[in-house]
Amino acid sequence: MKRKSVKKTRFSASSVISLLLVCMLCLLQPAAPVMAEQAGAGPAVRQNPADIYHTLASGERVFLPRDYAVPVKPTVYLTFDDGPSRLTPKVLDILKREGIQATFFVLGELAEGNPKMIQRIVREGHSIGNHSYNHEYSQLYDSFDHFWGQIQKTEDILYGIAGIRPRLIRAPGGTFGHFDPFYFYYLDQAGYQVYDWNIDSGDSKRRHVPSGEMISEVEKGPFPHEIYLLMHDGSGHDESVKALPEIIRFFKQKGYVFAPLTPSVRPIMFHSGKLLHPRFTSLPTFERNMADVTDYERRFSGGAAGAVGLAEANLEQLQSLIHQSEVAVSESAKALQLLQNPPLQVRWEAGQQQKILDLEQYDLRNDSIFVPVRQFVEGMGGTVEWNEDAGTVKVRYGYRTMTCNIDSRILTVNSVQGTEERNVLAGVYLENGSVMIQLRTAATLLGMQIDDYSLEQGKREIFISQVKPPLLALFETEWLRMRSNSFYAYMNQLVTKYSFS
Ligand SMILES: [Zn+2]
Helix, strand or coil, rough: CCCCCCCCCCCCCCHHHHHHHHHHHHHCCCCCCCCHHHHHHHCHCCCCHHHHHHHCCCCCCCCCCCCCCCCCCCEEEEEEEEEEECCCHHHHHHHHHHCCEEEEEHHHHHHCCCCCHHHHHHHHHCCEECCCCCCCCEEEECCHHHHHHHHHHHHHHHHHHHHHCCCCCCCCCCCCCCCHHHHHHHHHHHCCECCCCCCECCCCCCCCCCHHHHHHHHHHCCCCCCEEEEEEECCCHHHHHHHHHHHHHHHCCCCCCCCCCCCCCCHHHHHHHCCCCCCCHHHHHHHHHHHHHHHHHHHHHCCCCCCCHHHHHCCCHHHCCCCHHHHHHHHHHHCCCCCCCCCEEEEECCCEEEEEEEEEECEECCEEEEEEEHHHHHHCCCCEEECCCCECCCCEEEEEHHHHHHHCCCEEECCCCEEEEEEHHHHHEEECCEEEEEHHHHHHHEEEEEEEEECCCCCCEEEEECCCHHHHCCCCCCHHHHHHHHHHHHHHHHHHCCCCC
């Protein structure tokens, strides 16, 4: 992981004035949500099955509300589909040389024949996604239970090989013209996330697209803050391997960093197109499919989930999943629950300031790390008030105040950027008299971000750092970069002193 060390700087009168100007501009900014907005329509979630059925049948998509983390730096998610093949090790070598991580959407039938490659992908910190068992459109898009069967079959294979159950799915051929709102709904309810792409390298347009053509295709853009780039490492894609170093160089020069997809990355999904394989979903079919996906969710995605799969897990395999992407970490976290339970160290960094917090009590559940609110916030220098009668916990940290109602699970956040309300769903619960909160949720709400994880037997660390205010990200000059941390600390002081919030 890379953490920058920031040079110590002094305030000169002119810099203070300039910074104050920026500060004023910050205050004038419209309320920008700290985390990205939720993926879909919230209110429909609690409708009865028949209502949901009719909503979906009318062509509307319905998603559970979820929080996603927006990366601080412009980020490229390189994705490789249709492997593993004899080309996969070459791709892995290039990624290793470049020091970057990517995502491999693999086919079950190929994973079956190449278990070592799957293990290497995981070991080297890349993410693995599910790309169905055999990629046959006619067997995937004629009915959802066929699609579901292939996802499950592939997942069981990956679990057997590497002890992981990927949350990420890429539809063969993409979702356009293939998925209807029912497909999206079932997968979402089961706890999966679907990723299409916003840049296509064009490497599967026809056979043997030359590398030069791919590179110029990629260089056309567009270049949003987050780029989901489609490439292939299936057999026959030698030219993609050839183009890869140049594509990486291109984005590095543009100031992009690379990251693997994880469930905290906002899914990207195409708009619906006319279905290539028209299908009709009846209400009984819908109810039957829902029974399958909720059963899956209960066994593998839900709170008690880990425990079921754990008994069968090959612990040795799982223990080797050290220091990886969050996807893999959450999977190995389940296995680690069975082992001794060392304290979790949270390492916090903001400019020159550093802090190490030992959390004796914490939970690994729902693929996430949960920590006691009080210990975490007070350890970071904030305050926590528990109101027994109201069932609320109030947290103050810097210029932010957040109030969480344990029953309704509604979190209200007040900050310089405005007041924001969100439903945190499974993000908070009470245990042994402690309010437990998902670490990612707590960190993001307090204006921090998680930079890296390291979970292994006997040692568990999380690295978090202070996020720059949104406007500062726009002033990416060397001058401001050097001062932004001091400025931010200064603004915090100022705001706290005059009790804004
Ligand atoms: Zn594919």
